[in-house]
Amino acid sequence: MELLLPDWTAPANIGALTTLRAGGFSPAPYDDGQGGPGLNLGLHVEDDAALVARNRALLGRLLPSEPAWLTQVHGVTVLDAAALPDQPTADACISSTPGAVCVMMTADCLPVLFCDRAGSVVGAAHAGWRGLAAGVLEQTVAAMRARGAQEIMAWLGPAIGPGHFEVGGEVRQAFVAQQAAAAAAFRDYPGRPGKYLADIYQLARQRLAAVGVTEVSGGGLCTVADTRFYSYRRDKTTGRMASLVWLK
Template structure:
């Protein structure tokens, strides 16, 4: 199983990783480490993949799988019922595993520099425009200068073509967002990583890492909905190590 570990100076109590498409039991367009149970894959294979992930990482608990809806609600795990409808999850207690699933949308992992809070965020263009990053930073209830954020694999700026109406939503909220769009005929190429960094900077978060892997351009490593249509989902996970 290939896993991506964030290269960031997080406290040792913070554990995090992102899966790729390799190392599971799913077949066909879901091959092989599909963790999404809502995409048409064999439920038995998905359950086996999730258990394989838990065992491989030695997780303290099964991840809390959200029902993601491209919104900006944040589930505070332990307070919210699970599974719940949200696009970000936050944990304050050790042993609770936050998770978001993606296949082109941008996953963000967050922690504070004391290792007291962690969060996972699912940010496609709709969530970014709606303010999911703003909501997650607010839910962390920490000085933004003390937060660390890692940007996981997402569709890159050379592959994510959108209509003028998408660009207009971002520019209406913040004119500086225009710098994250390049013309492509009568459409635009959008930079999700750039839009996320810009929003984080506006919020006072300066310690931002990652943002290097394009899901669309690496079919051997990543699922991509924009590239394949029917496809699986990767997971980005973060948790606090239980105290011994």
């Protein structure tokens, strides 16, 4: 199994990682992109559920507990990873309980991991453009602060890069209507009038800065261009990676 570790200055009691495609049990089109089996962690993409369970069990060997798997719907709901309801539906979770694992699944959307400088609260958010525009990052930060978190830092995991994220004018307007500075994160798509290339990393940094989170790392890996990652935009039928964070 191949892993990506966040390049942030988190306290020593923070565990965090993002999975890649390679090293699991899933066949094509959920494979590793090189002809070998893949580590698909999503149960909702028509992969064999038994193989997904084996992939999740393989990942589980690295974790203190079963991750707080959620049904993600591009919303702004934030749940406690240590106290999930039945059939949890949310696009963010937090925890101040050691051993409880926050997790987000992605295949082009932006996963954002959080912790505070004191190592007392962690969080994870799923930020596609809809959730990002609706405030999922702000809601996650607010939930962490309600638990006493101060000096929050964030890591931006692998997502669709600015050279591949084609969007329409309605997406640009959704952000610019809230923050005029968001216009800088969009550039005209050459030869495609009315279309733009969006920088989801820049948009996330702007939204975080607006709520006082300025220690932000990551944000340089494109899921479409780099075949180590699953990408819905590139492949359509594909698996899901996971980004996870927990208190040790």
